[in-house]
Amino acid sequence: MQNLLAVGLVGGFLGSGKTTLLNRLLQHDGGADQRTAVLVNDFGDLNIDARLIREVRGKTLHLQSGCICCSIRDDLVDELMHLRAHHPEVERVWIEASGLSDVGNILRTLALSRTRHAVRLESVLTLVDAASVPGGLPREARELVARQARDAWLVILNRCDLAGPAQLAAARQWLAQHAPDTPVYATSQARVPRALLEGADRREIQGDTAADVPAFESLSRRYARAFEREALLAMLARHQASVLRSKGVLQLADAPRLQTVLQGVGRYHSLRAAGPWREASPTSEIVLIWPQGAAEADALDAALEACLA
Structure with missing residues (x-):
């Protein structure tokens, strides 16, 4: 029986540090050898984030011109199933979602599509920019960030070096209000101990209702x-x-x-x-x-x- 494909999801709003964190995760994985694949989803016609992934000797696949929580959801499923069927050397996939993706919608796709018997979800990480939440974002963006934080197994409150004490306190209070059940780790430059990432609590994925993503x-x-x-x-x-x-x-x-x-x-x-x-x-x-x-x-x-x- 073929082993399940291990999947880690990195989410978070625009500019929160997802690519920086993914590079650090890949370094922890030994520079990302042939056993690791990376799926990068960017919003726009140029996949800039995929070009900024360093030291990936395995496979880097681009999901482009939409967000994987909605408009190209089938592409995500197809890529994961293709990897499992045709690249048995790949044991782990890191998914970097677009900053406009709804983490919960992606989780529902993994749980309720044909991938549910093919992949094993290992980590769901959401980065939140301490310097911009809550006051630096429009209302629709704040609502999306709140959902991204609620659906994560761990929130990484990033870029704390750019937030003063009052701003950092406001960001923590906002997260406590909008994602009270999600643990928070505050840092800068997306530096997070590996042991903490592996110890994040797992969540049950419930329901099949897709949340609206702001335009x-x-x-x-x-x-x-x-x-x-x-x-x-x-x-x-x-x-x-x-x-x-x-x-x-x-x-x-x-x-x-x-x-x-x-x-x-x-x-x-x-x-x-x-x-x-x-x-x-x-x-x-x-x-x-x-x-x-x-x-x-x-x-x-x-x-x-x-x-x-």
Whole structure:
């Protein structure tokens, strides 16, 4: 009898640190050898997060242009069943859900689809950004984060280094109110002891009612030109009230030989050098995400164009 495929789910809202945590988990798994597969789901036409997964010598599979809790749910089931049937060397799968995915809906898919006899759920982790919850998110986003936290086995209250004492206390109080039964571990840079992840309480998955996910829009662009660093940062600062999340792998005019990773959440934006391009042709790929109606795609498109060298 074929063994069940072990599955770990990493969820959390936009910019909460899911990819950082997944990289740390993969390091714990010995750099992720051929026994580990990674399913990465990103919102938008460019799967930036999949490019930021490091040291995966096994399989990295992309689930794209939707969130796995709703619009591409069948793709998730198909990929898991395909892995189990055709790649017996794979023993564990880590799923990084889109920041707009509802964790409970994904769990119901795993429990109620044909995967229920093929996979064994081992961990459900939700990251929450201590610097933005609750006051830094619109109401619809807060409701989604609350559901993500309630359905987790462990909440990782991340980015505590960016939250002052009052903000951190407010985030803890909000979690205690909206996810009282979920244990919370506070940290920065998604640093969590492995023993704590393995000891998270398991939850029963109940019901088959899918929760509504708030509507968001995205703009995904790929350019053959470099960005001007200061112009891009200024543009993102101007739109921080509407654009909740920005991310990308860019070429910058002042460092053309290096890949530069953009990470932005609300008013926080960073550009970090990530090594040479090597065989890859230098390009700039960027994704912006905002609540439906909060921004105009054409205006953002023009603003990005104006930042190119």
